[in-house]
Amino acid sequence: MTNRLFIIGAVIVAALYVFFSSIYIVDEREQAIVMRFGQITDIRTEPGIYFKIPTDIVDSVQVVEDRLLRYDIANMRVQVSGNAFYQVDAFLTYRISNARLFRERATGQLAVAEARIGASLDAALRQVYGLREFSDALSDQRAQMMQETRDLIRPDLAELGLDIVDVRILRTDLDSDVSATTFERMRAERLAEAALLRARGQEQAQSLRAIADRQAVEIVAAATRDAEIIRGQGDAERNRIYAAAYGQDAEFFEFYRSMEAYRLALPNSGTTMVLSPESAFFRYFGSDGELPEASTEFATPLPPASVPEIGTGSDQPALDGLGIEEVVPPSMTLEDGSQLEPTVGTEAPAPVEDAAPLPAPAQ
Incomplete structure (x- = not known):
């Protein structure tokens, strides 16, 4: 009786083993590769329950992914045209589109496929960045660069049964050495620009100061001239009046x-004077x-002398009514062709936008 129970149990276990080893289930996220003695006989891509020859000796099933997969590459140092370097982070998404090729050429292992993906993506990114200038990698050409990278690696990875869906560049930063060099170059450019603006301002200040000094000298000279003329006219009028009084x-x-x-x-100061009476x-x-x-005979009074007017030399009114001409503010032409005039009040001259390069010194 006991032997019979063992035999029945063994038969049931064998029957269950045969049953379960003859079926396999394909999930909607997977695809199955059916092989017989190592040779691929069928590819199952639709989800469901399928049957095969019992045991894994004759027929074996390898399940591979049917989902969208992702591969990342980080801190990749690439060189662009001009010997500048960038630190790049990128990733791509792919799918196993041909399970037969994937099994034959990558043994159906994702690790083998991703090793090939990493090498191809590395080479494609270096090629795409190497064709760009320093500033192009940070411009709106990024979308074109990602498309070019995808197109470069698609044919190579299609041989493994992989379909590259998309390539994305996450980060493009300057390399630490290049970043320091770029900062120093930008700093030098800003310092040079500041020195140029400062020199241009000093040039304008000296020009305006020279114009103001010239105007001051001209105004003082004109005022001194007219003052001496008026003083002389007053002395002449005084002498004429004295002469007229004496003649009367x-x-x-x-x-x-x-x-x-x-x-x-003889003021009241105690002064003693010894003179002959x-x-x-x-x-x-x-x-x-x-x-x-009193004299009864008077001479004919002298008519008042007319004071001659001091001409201003121009049709414009004098500054103070004393004959001082209004000085026309002089102007200067700088080397860049701009006109430099003295300021009026607190109004500052407009800055020069673009300065022409200085002429080379004569040999």
Whole structure:
């Protein structure tokens, strides 16, 4: 009885083994490669339950992915045209489109396929970046670069039964050495630009200062000239008036001049003067305070002399009414062709936008 139970149990176990080893299930995320003695006999891509010869000795099944897979590459150092280097992060998405080729040429192993993918992606990225200038890798050409990379590796990986869906570049950064060099170059350019602007400002300041000094000298010279002319005209008018008064009554004029001389020469200061009584200075001291008789014969009064006008030399009004001409502000032409004029009030001259290169010195 016991032997019979063992035999029945063994038969049931054998039957279950045969049953379960003759079926295989294909998931919707997978595809199955059916092989008989190592030779591929069938490819199952549709999900479901399938049957094969029991046991794995005759027929064996290898399940591979049917999903979209991803491969990443990070911190890849690539060189662009001009010997500059970038640090690049990228990835691609792929699918096993031909399970037969994938089994035959990559033994159906993702590790083998991804080794080939890594080499192909590395070479394609280096080729694409190597054809670009330094600034192109950071411009709007990135989409074109990703498309070129995908097109380069597609034929190579299609031989493994892989279909490259897309290639994406995640990051493109300057290499640490290149970044430092670029920073120093940009810093030098900014310093040179600042020095140029500072020199241009100093040039304008010196030009304006020279113009202002010239204007000041011209204005002071014109004012001094006109002041001397007016002073001379005043002295001439004073002398003319004195002469006219003397011609009207010479005796009274002598008396008036003597009184002025007494007032100025004999102030109340204790001054002692030793003079002869017959001196002409004391002519009117012995008159007992009597004034000289008024003259009845007067000369014809002199008409007032007309003061000549000082011409301004131009139709524009004078600055202060004294004949000082309004000076036309001079201007200067710089080497870049721009006109430089003195400022008015607090108005600053407009900066020069683009400076022409300085001429080479004469040999």
